[in-house]
Amino acid sequence: MAEIPSTMRAAVTYDFNDIRVAEVPVPEIEPDEALVRVGACGICGTDLKIVSGVYKGVWPPELPFIQGHEWGGTVVKVGANVKKLKIGDRVVAENHKGCGQCIMCRRGKYNLCEVARTRDKAYKLYGHTAPGAFAEYASRPESILHVIPDNVTFEEGAIVNQGAMSLHAYRRCRIEAGDMVAVIGPGLVGLITLQLARAVGADRVIVVGRGPRLDLARELGADVVIDYTVGDTVKQIRDATGGIGVDCAFECAGTPAAVNSALGCVRRGGRVALIGMTGNKPVELNTDRIPLDEIDLFGVRSSPNAYPELIKLIAAGKINVRKLVSRVYPLEEINDAFDAFRKREGGAIRMVIQP
Numbered sequence: 001m002a003e004i005p006s007t008m009r010a011a012v013t014y015d016f017n018d019i020r021v022a023e024v025p026v027p028e029i030e031p032d033e034a035l036v037r038v039g040a041c042g043i044c045g046t047d048l049k050i051v052s053g054v055y056k057g058v059w060p061p062e063l064p065f066i067q068g069h070e071w072g073g074t075v076v077k078v079g080a081n082v083k084k085l086k087i088g089d090r091v092v093a094e095n096h097k098g099c100g101q102c103i104m105c106r107r108g109k110y111n112l113c114e115v116a117r118t119r120d121k122a123y124k125l126y127g128h129t130a131p132g133a134f135a136e137y138a139s140r141p142e143s144i145l146h147v148i149p150d151n152v153t154f155e156e157g158a159i160v161n162q163g164a165m166s167l168h169a170y171r172r173c174r175i176e177a178g179d180m181v182a183v184i185g186p187g188l189v190g191l192i193t194l195q196l197a198r199a200v201g202a203d204r205v206i207v208v209g210r211g212p213r214l215d216l217a218r219e220l221g222a223d224v225v226i227d228y229t230v231g232d233t234v235k236q237i238r239d240a241t242g243g244i245g246v247d248c249a250f251e252c253a254g255t256p257a258a259v260n261s262a263l264g265c266v267r268r269g270g271r272v273a274l275i276g277m278t279g280n281k282p283v284e285l286n287t288d289r290i291p292l293d294e295i296d297l298f299g300v301r302s303s304p305n306a307y308p309e310l311i312k313l314i315a316a317g318k319i320n321v322r323k324l325v326s327r328v329y330p331l332e333e334i335n336d337a338f339d340a341f342r343k344r345e346g347g348a349i350r351m352v353i354q355p
């Protein structure tokens with residue numbers, strides 16, 4: 001095993017819209033942590049928002065900061081209290097680490113850890129409030145690292161974070177065999193949600209978006225694709241379901257219009273999962289349908305307890321994530337990768353950084 005250096009290259013966010021690669025210390029590890037050599041780290045829509053200052057003062061709490069929360073790599077060092085992981089294990093990392101003590105953590109909802117409201121270090125959101133993985137090395141507690149089998153590459157591993165969120169959304173929204181499903185927003189989460197719906201026996205999956213991403217949606221199993229730029233989305237979904245509407249709608253776009261479409265397109269008694277965030281943009285909503293038609297609304301945050309199952313689905317080929325990695329960039333070209341993702345070049349789904 002190669003010697004671990006004392007410094008490493010990392011893409012540091014020095015200021016908003018100012019990321020530069022620099023030499024920084026390799027992270028120290030706590031007794032319950034492992035040091036991981038980063039194999040690949042994806043750029044998320046949230047990263048674009050963080051770097052442009054949308055969540056100023058919160059994500060990150062202060063600058064300079066290392067972003068990056070969708071990643072995998074190889075364990076190179078383990079702390080004294082690490083029990084299962086060993087050097088050489090290939091792993092992917094969750095980004096929420098709950099305090100383990102509060103009522104939410106004790107219910108398994110560590111994505112909603114109560115301590116998160118405070119600056120208590122017992123709760124960490126890596127890549128948002130604690131250092132991320134646009135770097136050669138990153139340290140994480142063993143509890144949020146999951147081993148991936150050899151047939152899952154690090155680039156595919158970088159997709160697990162968002163894929164696990166789709167799985168969490170599916171569990172919240174309870175797709176049943178024979179259900180009609182609408183996925184609004186064919187980004188990474190949307191395209192995995194589409195495949196999950198297929199895998200669990202949805203009858204018809206409708207994907208709403210525009211441009212080349214709709215072709216990819218069709219390739220990945222969408223029965224119907226709807227371009228929201230050519231007409232009213234809700235009407236198009238109703239037309240595609242014999243006027244009834246879908247059983248479940250997944251809002252994965254994070255726009256006010258998509259939230260309205262999701263609420264409008266479900267049938268009576270339907271279920272809506274809100275996954276996207278509008279970035280503090282207000283949404284004007286007629287809520288009468290919610291009581292009148294008993295619509296269930298589910299907020300979906302992150303991916304508690306979902307990594308192991310999602311890894312199994314990818315390893316078994318039930319979810320194709322290979323097609324979702326658009327392009328791999330070296331760390332030095334991280335700004336080009338951010339720009340290309342921002343412009344959605346060629347319908348880009350995920351740009352991945354390989355440190």
Ligand SMILES: [Zn+2]
Binds near residue numbers: 045046069070161
């Ligand atoms: Zn993300």
Ligand SMILES: [Zn+2]
Binds near residue numbers: 104113
């Ligand atoms: Zn907690």
